[in-house]
Amino acid sequence: MTKARWLAERRSDPWHRKAKAEGYPSRAAYKLIHIQQRYRVLGWGDLVVDLGSWPGGMLSVESQTVGPEGLVVAVDLREPVFRAGNVVFLQMDVNDEKAPFEILSALGNRRCDVLVSDASPRFTGVRDVDVFNQLLLGVRALEIADVVLKRGGNVVIKFLECEELARVERRLRRWFRFVKRVVTPPTLRKRSSEVFLVGLGKLA
Numbered sequence: 001m002t003k004a005r006w007l008a009e010r011r012s013d014p015w016h017r018k019a020k021a022e023g024y025p026s027r028a029a030y031k032l033i034h035i036q037q038r039y040r041v042l043g044w045g046d047l048v049v050d051l052g053s054w055p056g057g058m059l060s061v062e063s064q065t066v067g068p069e070g071l072v073v074a075v076d077l078r079e080p081v082f083r084a085g086n087v088v089f090l091q092m093d094v095n096d097e098k099a100p101f102e103i104l105s106a107l108g109n110r111r112c113d114v115l116v117s118d119a120s121p122r123f124t125g126v127r128d129v130d131v132f133n134q135l136l137l138g139v140r141a142l143e144i145a146d147v148v149l150k151r152g153g154n155v156v157i158k159f160l161e162c163e164e165l166a167r168v169e170r171r172l173r174r175w176f177r178f179v180k181r182v183v184t185p186p187t188l189r190k191r192s193s194e195v196f197l198v199g200l201g202k203l204a
Helices: 003-012 014-022 028-039 057-066 099-106 127-148 165-175
Strands: 047-051 071-076 087-091 112-117 149-160 176-182 194-202
Touching: 028 057, 028 149, 028 176, 028 194, 047 057, 047 127, 057 071, 057 112, 071 099, 087 099, 099 127, 112 127, 127 149, 127 165, 149 165, 165 176, 165 194
Parallel strands: 047 071, 047 112, 071 087, 112 149
Antiparallel strands: 149 194, 176 194
């Protein structure tokens, strides 16, 4: 997809217009709102890690939901548009080997209650390459969660539909009390294969 076509679709997208009207940095806010309404992944006072946080759609929902008693650590190469007193920004690549330990330090050396990853690779336009790169990012999010997520914690991680996703889902079912594959309303488009894996209740 060309940049001009992407911008044209974005302008005509009702979710983009809705986000702009309601003050969210991006339409991604409604993806997390959809998941939150059904599975209550976030709670007041929670410690949250947000991977791939730019421009801040999901970050804004997390910040509002956890409130002033909570904390959100946002990780991205680009600083989010959204800012709040309960948000700490780490400017780094999630693939950096130091990322889990920098995140723990930002959390005050406490493990988080929730890890959310809406991180995306640089898309090439070659489907197999893009799907594989998104899979790698999702797996990396799980590796980070293994270090920073506490027992009983929850994850929300973005993938693109592919054969390998079933293996990732089986892995999550051994690791979490409840696992669900979720397609959110803003991604119900013919060309989209975006899906979120929601894991609730990390086991020991």
